[in-house]
Amino acid sequence: MAVKEVYIAVIGAGGVGKAFLSQLESLSTRLSRTPSSPKLSLILLSSSKKVLYTHKYTALSLGNTASSLAQSAQEPLSLPQIIEYLAAAPSKAVLVDNTSSQDVANQYPAFLAKGISIVTPNKKAFSGTFKLWQEIFGAASTSGAKVYHESSVGAGLPVISTLKELVDTGDEVTRIEGVFSGTMSFLFNSFAPTEGSGGKWSAEVKKAKELGYTEPDPRDDLNGLDVARKLTILARLAGLEVASPTSFPVQSLIPKELESVSSGDEFIENLPKFDSQMEETKAAAEKEGKVVRFVGSIDVGKKEVKVGLEKFDRSHPIASLKGSDNIISFYTKRYGTNPLIIQGAGAGGEVTAMGVTGDLIKVLERL
Numbered sequence: 001m002a003v004k005e006v007y008i009a010v011i012g013a014g015g016v017g018k019a020f021l022s023q024l025e026s027l028s029t030r031l032s033r034t035p036s037s038p039k040l041s042l043i044l045l046s047s048s049k050k051v052l053y054t055h056k057y058t059a060l061s062l063g064n065t066a067s068s069l070a071q072s073a074q075e076p077l078s079l080p081q082i083i084e085y086l087a088a089a090p091s092k093a094v095l096v097d098n099t100s101s102q103d104v105a106n107q108y109p110a111f112l113a114k115g116i117s118i119v120t121p122n123k124k125a126f127s128g129t130f131k132l133w134q135e136i137f138g139a140a141s142t143s144g145a146k147v148y149h150e151s152s153v154g155a156g157l158p159v160i161s162t163l164k165e166l167v168d169t170g171d172e173v174t175r176i177e178g179v180f181s182g183t184m185s186f187l188f189n190s191f192a193p194t195e196g197s198g199g200k201w202s203a204e205v206k207k208a209k210e211l212g213y214t215e216p217d218p219r220d221d222l223n224g225l226d227v228a229r230k231l232t233i234l235a236r237l238a239g240l241e242v243a244s245p246t247s248f249p250v251q252s253l254i255p256k257e258l259e260s261v262s263s264g265d266e267f268i269e270n271l272p273k274f275d276s277q278m279e280e281t282k283a284a285a286e287k288e289g290k291v292v293r294f295v296g297s298i299d300v301g302k303k304e305v306k307v308g309l310e311k312f313d314r315s316h317p318i319a320s321l322k323g324s325d326n327i328i329s330f331y332t333k334r335y336g337t338n339p340l341i342i343q344g345a346g347a348g349g350e351v352t353a354m355g356v357t358g359d360l361i362k363v364l365e366r367l
């Protein structure tokens, strides 16, 4: 690696952001033992309310960064100010976006155009308009800045890198299907288990939030949009020009009566009143000796994408998933009738941060 120092700016210090900061500290210590590796300097850390940064690009201490941020008296910088600050850094800079913000995502082309690389678990940029997708990869190819988003699908599971490799090596992906949400997997595995009776739907939703599996607003999981965003990303990588996550059928599990509540907290508070709706869905599957699961699929040849509930025999691999596990099957010309399958935890701070840190290592290797 020719670059001596790499400047890192982190936006978002929630469940994933905190785990990333701790992995960054370990990575930085490990790299400092190899003289040819660059020094990693954290120069900015921001939440939506506060920021920590130094005007002269002096590295912030990597221990206790999240609590130092909480005590900071500095107001956050605007996105154009952050771009200007990073673009003027005396060496290469990388933005780590650990938010789920569409506003931050919309600025990726501007960061990349200034040579600032990006690593992120945020799905919003890659599942937004197709125009934004083209602008992001266009800006990266013009400036040479790198952009990686492994954790935007299947958290740290190697889903994006696998699909890219299938496509780049000339395989033909015909179908992608499976369970793409850690939250939905956890909810159905505990609410409608293959053995035993399972917990209350609303209580499991509350647990999924406490475990850090849900989006900042859990309605983004329950309305099916989180899975739709992931399928949009995968379909685009497989060669389909999907216009947006709302351009194909997506089943929502939000009770009609709660569609207009004003906050995620109010939604969780009122959800117990509607537990009977999901109980009916569960009972209908049980009558057929099956369990219900939330799945998605992309048929590349037919250009069809769909997201929603399906019933499965109890012995089916999708029915017997555990915890927050995702299972993603790639059917391709090369793999024939036996798909390439990736399975494991698909949500949670540590496993998601692992994908982000892994992406940062890829950027460092390519600067």
Ligand SMILES: NC(=O)C1=CN([C@@H]2O[C@H](COP(=O)(O)OP(=O)(O)OC[C@H]3O[C@@H](n4cnc5c(N)ncnc54)[C@H](OP(=O)(O)O)[C@@H]3O)[C@@H](O)[C@H]2O)C=CC1
Pocket (backbone or CB within 6 Å): 011, 012, 013, 014, 015, 016, 017, 046, 047, 048, 049, 050, 098, 099, 100, 101, 103, 104, 121, 122, 123, 151, 152, 154, 155, 182, 212, 213, 214, 215, 216, 346, 347, 348, 349, 352
């Ligand atoms: N949790 C998981 O298992 C997985 C998460 N992801 C993705 O990772 C990202 C982070 O998720 P998670 O850590 O769980 O979410 P959290 O809600 O725990 O954290 C989000 C963080 O982003 C900050 N933030 C939000 N908007 C802005 C903004 N405009 N400017 C600066 N900071 C902002 C929040 O600050 P504040 O608190 O001040 O509002 C908070 O620090 C999301 O995109 C999510 O989809 C991907 C895979 C798995």
Ligand SMILES: N[C@@H](CC=O)C(=O)O
Pocket (backbone or CB within 6 Å): 151, 152, 153, 154, 155, 180, 181, 182, 183, 184, 213, 214, 215, 221, 226, 346, 347, 348
């Ligand atoms: N809320 C998402 C987090 C990861 O993308 C999920 O539950 O899968």
Ligand code: NA
Pocket (backbone or CB within 6 Å): 150, 151, 152, 153, 154, 155, 156, 157, 158, 159, 160, 355
């Ligand atoms: Na992944």
